[in-house]
Amino acid sequence: MTQEERSEMRALLSGVPGLDNVLGGGLPEYSFNLIAGGPGSGKTTLAHQIAFANATVERPALYFTVLGEPTLKMLRYQRQFRFFDPDLAGSAIQFINLSAEVLEQDLGDVLQRIVGEVESAKPGLVIVDSFRTIAGQRGSADRGTGLELDQFVQRLALHLTSWEVTSFLLGEYAEADQRNPVFTVADGIIWLSQATDRNSVVRKLQVVKARGCAPMPGLHTFRITDAGLQVFPRIPEQTRKRAPQKRERLSTGVSGLDEMMGGGVIAGDAVMLTGPAGSGKSTVATQFMVAGLANGETGVIAVFEEYPEEYLARAETRDHDVGKAIRDGKLELIYLRPLDLSVDEALAAILEAVERLRARRVVIDSLSGFEVALAPTFREDFRESLYRLVGTLTATGVTVFMTAEVSEGFPDARFTSEKVSFITDEIIVQRYIEIEGELRRVIAVIKMRGSDHSHEFRAYEVTPKGVVIGSPLAEYDGIITGVPTLRARPVRARRRK
């Protein structure tokens, strides 16, 4: 078969952000699909979203409702979604109630009614909500008629395909139901689920079956907002090489720090700044971003520990005109703190902003807050997910600057968060030390892949204008312990006169 022949199977775009990526390009035209999942999993909303994205007056969608949620209530709730266009209801999307036929418990009548409506309206899409009710009614009335249900499903699929219809049967199915004939006949099966983990609810979507296309395997998180469903494809293993960089240096906005790093951060690298609470990590991160803005670059800041208003207010007190950059469309502040977040969702939000702004710099402030914002189930594989997230971001060519809080404890102080340091190219550490009964801050660069860097500890101050790096603490030993000692000066022998 030639490439041309293979490409004759068109794919419908679902209208659901992220879903077409998961499906491998969209929904195969004229396919017979099952959307399965438990109550409240989003089946009806997904079907409406697909219908509103594809239906036209010439090729309408027929939305067959059966028993269960009354049509009136379904419309009342569905119209709250932004994708719901009331002008299309009744024309491009026609709602047809099958309850009379289903209550008669005659699958032949149901089939005849659906086929009759299809022949009359010549739709492009058919949705049956819920198909489980049709099958269930029949099953409860006359047990042992599995063959009839088989025939019904088979004939329905044949009719709908013959009329060049892409169809969706919706149903509340469980894993154990997979012997149901509809699972065999269906070309595609999209499974929606929601799981509660402590106080978080996580919704997941899986393409269990997709004839004619190559879906992304695995479970993908999704969220339902007033815009409908949004799917966050699971971050794939990063196979793409990083965008080629000139190994150009980007200023951190902290002059002494640039010097310590041999001229600044290496463009396209993943940088991590770790330190205890109050050590000025966010300040340095903001300075890094402001330095880019001053250079005409665009950027994205993902904040997890503060509300955006607080973050902005704090940044502006240091003369950082972050607010103006946001208003000018040069900077985007992404606030992600829902406590049921997935790493994939965070990546989707950051990537979307990076692509829209053509951003060169990304700040994630902080990884510690990010981890807390995740649903508990995602915290378990935080390292792996973060590894993929950083790989995906740096592959686009952006420089990623992350902050991470580490606990400070003497003498067992940690330089970096042990969980995530392996994902970075460059590591800068901040820490507190005690000198003569006074708390001082020091900073050091401990890792820069492929570049020389300073190995000094240098004192720094967090001033109203930002972080200001001071001189090396050359006269002290044991800085690493947190309690350095003044190195003894060599005693000069007195000359005897």
Add this chain to the structure above:
Amino acid sequence: MPNLNNAGLPPDESPARHIARSLIDRERSGRSGGDSAARSAATACDLLYRGLSRWLGADGCHALFVRARAQARPDFPALEEIQLRRGSTPYIYGVQEAILAHGDAATAEALEWILVHLIELLGRLIGKDMAATLIQRGFVASVRRDTTSDSGREEP
């Protein structure tokens, strides 16, 4: 197409009443015979019931009509004679009795107010714009089917 917003309507006519009247007028204009006003209004109710049943289901649509009649009943004694029969054709029964007891005009007005309340109710439930669209599209589709079958009102 009339909608459920007030734009362009006489001050004493609500949008729902405007739509109800337009449905009855449309039904009346489609008939060559000389049906009474009450019979035309009853046929408009029949047609709307059939049109809305297609997407709401017979039960869902019947529930709306029952509520609409309950709202209109205190103001229109003629509705005492009127019965709504779920899933039957015609849907409105007792029109002849109502005409005999209350007169054609009073019965017609009472039936018109069932439609008015139903349209307002649907507007509150699913939004005025979508309610107006679905009512009119459902009615038109029902009229089309009706003209092919010429189903005059025949109460057994």
